[in-house]
Amino acid sequence: MSAMRFLAPALPASERSRRTLLRTGALFCMMVTMALSPMTPARADDKTQPAPAASAANTSRITEVVSPGGIKAWLVHDTTLPLIAMEFAFRGGASQDGPGKAGLANLTASLLDEGAGEMNAAAFQQALADSAVDISFDASRDETRGSLRTLTENKDKAFDLLRLAVNDPRFDAEAVERIRAAIMAGLRRASTDPNSIASRRWFELAFPNHPYGQPGSGTLESVPALTRDDIVDFARRTMARDNLHVAVVGDITAEELGKRLDEVFGKLPEKAQLAPVADVKPQNLGRQDVVALDVPQSVVIIGTEGLSRNDPDFIPAFVIDHILGGSAFSSRLFKEVREERGLAYSVYSHLAPMDHAGLWFASTATKNESAGEATRLISDNFRRILAEGPTEEELKEARSYLTGSYALRFDTSSKVAGQLLQIQLDDLGIDYIDRRNALVDAVTGEDIKRAAARLSGAKDALVVIVGKPEGLEAQKQ
Template sequence: MLRIVLTTAFALMTTVASAAVDIKTITSPGGINAWVVEEPSIPFVALEIRIEGGTSLDEPGKRGATNLMMALIEEGAGDMTAQEFQTELESLAASFSFRAFDDTIAISAQFLSENKDEALALLQTALTDPRFDDDAIERVRAQVLTGIASDAKSPNSIAGAAFDAAAFGDHPYGSSADGTVESVNALTRDDLVTAHQNALTRDRIFVSAVGDITADALGPLLDDLLGGLPAEGPPLPDDVAFGLDGGITVIDFETPQSVALFGHEGIKRDDEDFFAAYILNQILGAGGFESRLMQEVREERGLTYGISTFLVPKEHAELMLGQVASSNATIAEAIEVTRNEWARMANEGVTAEELETAKTYLTGEYPLRFDGNDAIANIMVGMQMIGLPTDYVVNRNDYVDAVTLDDVNRVAAELLQPDNLHFVVVGQPEGLSDQ
């Protein structure tokens, strides 16, 4: 019955998205800042918590510790074993998620209003008193090692690992957040306890809540939930420059199809030209079949099923990346066409028609992102992390519409660097070698 109620709550959440998003800001008595959207018509709450640092806080020689630690958060807490914890979570019809990324850890919770106190008490126990039992550690360690072994056989993962290592070297961005077989096997329970103390701290917390909760109630709730975490964490890593020049790196891998990851330095999310760059990227490679690269590489020449580009403004570095797969016999041509199209857009810019098509799509799809309490909470916490104001959700499409053709073409000339594009190719490409 509880499963049915929870499923119904998720279905009803879409009605919230159709209303105006009225964001309120609060500071808890204990000093935790948060954003909240009150929606009492549905007896359901979505809570999103982000803490800066993430897997980049792994200590030297302990790569993969934060990732493994976060995977163990709900594998037993307080006086509950892993099975007992999951049984309690199921009985409350609640949902928790714990994830680790390069620059942040993410904690998500959804629960029914009638079970709020019990669900939050369970979440508080998981966050402040994880057990890290030996049997759970070994079980989850084995799962992580299976993932690492799978990545070692995946052309896409191999390309990503090689690109990151060459671009960022000894910086945490230069290695996999999962760690290596050697580093993960060497992790001890003490390492996981240290990773927990370093990653879950109050000084870099961002919180959003949406649903059947008031701004007045949220503050004390957050103090109860998060007040037991350490006050401060270790320093964040330094910024790192993108360290790859233009060229090609070929990694031999037996497969009939080569994959290529390519890119160069990108643009900061808080740059005044970010919206122009965002629209530019939509036209170049992020716009599906409407994008230039898809037209030139797939539609005109049939060299691939798909090619895409994306802006990646990380906390300590910025990239503009793309990916394409093609047969070993045609990947060289796909790379040549990609580089030429990159240069053509840098030199000639985009057309007024392309700009208007991209704007129409980007402004039309934006409201569709607000399709439930959890989606809204996720958007809100992301806004906080990059320093956007609460009225951004109202004004965002105006920012897109304000970008002119001159803006986009100026940014195209500045951002796109065809000579600095580096391609990491995994496969047995014909006519390609390291350059």
């Protein structure tokens, strides 16, 4: 999609990472072997054909599949490679953790492939490795997501393992404590990491007394208190058919996918029991908060109100953001903060539309003695682009880049599946891929002015700086 989302930090479990790498490596090796096998037809013009995923980036190839049991999925049927990629999500995520239970979604998602059915964690992971199947889960603030990668010849085993993980996870005591220990180790590392501290502090200040204010990965106090009953209850409440979205790309027909959807998800509860989450705007805008940390560089996060993803003015706002700091090498922030003054190696901005809040961020890391100057430059550029808008040349270049680079989001089957899933979650319509570039191309100076006016409040931002910053202007604390 067109904007980054803030996700819960990935689980820092070395054993799980090793197993995933082994399965992915085995899958890759088997794909290479099959590609070179005499059984795979070799054609002189193969190298001129588009990659399967790149050719999938049009609506005519997307089929909405409805299973006999009523479960919906979007499918791109492609037999170029003997591979199936599935992405799916249950709405809910860490926003459903509940008061005092921060990290529950993260812990639950991390345990779904740690034993299921009759297989404990070791046996389940071995079954995945034996068939070169990759199954993984993670949780963001708004969703619990899963993915499946398998060769076509192993699809029976792959879908059966996924069925077990989704419907019959064991949550064995050994696995719970092992994964809990890994999460705790990650939280201890994050407690001294400037980027993690800044992000956590920003959300804590922006969303007091709201689920978004709780850290998705949990805290050193909350994670030890989570029980197996909490985990079982979270899975029961949040994993259901009515809040499920699925996208599949690869060597599977619509008819077969319909049957597989019922096999994997058909026995889940019909309706999720989600706690209501209120729409919210970030608080403490105009405040500057410093977290003292003895490090040579200060991390700066400047966040303010943005637009929701389905807002009619989101695309013009997206173009504004690209010009401000969304482009890696041509944005205003890059030119002024890095190229002209050499204050930072990396500086960027991005829109972050969440289910219940629209946000707009800019961030950088700079020497402590230049933290004040860098912060002022970023804040001034926020205000300037909202007040004056971009130049005609900037607008032209932004439209050209954003439309020309869009196809890069579809250069693998996994990326296509991920894009299709996000389009569903954002409720943009099955034809969005066909419409998207036209929407960007149609952005005019008047659209920019209108969107900028709606974002005018963004000139006031919540600024969090972690380090030993110097040269800061006095602001409201």
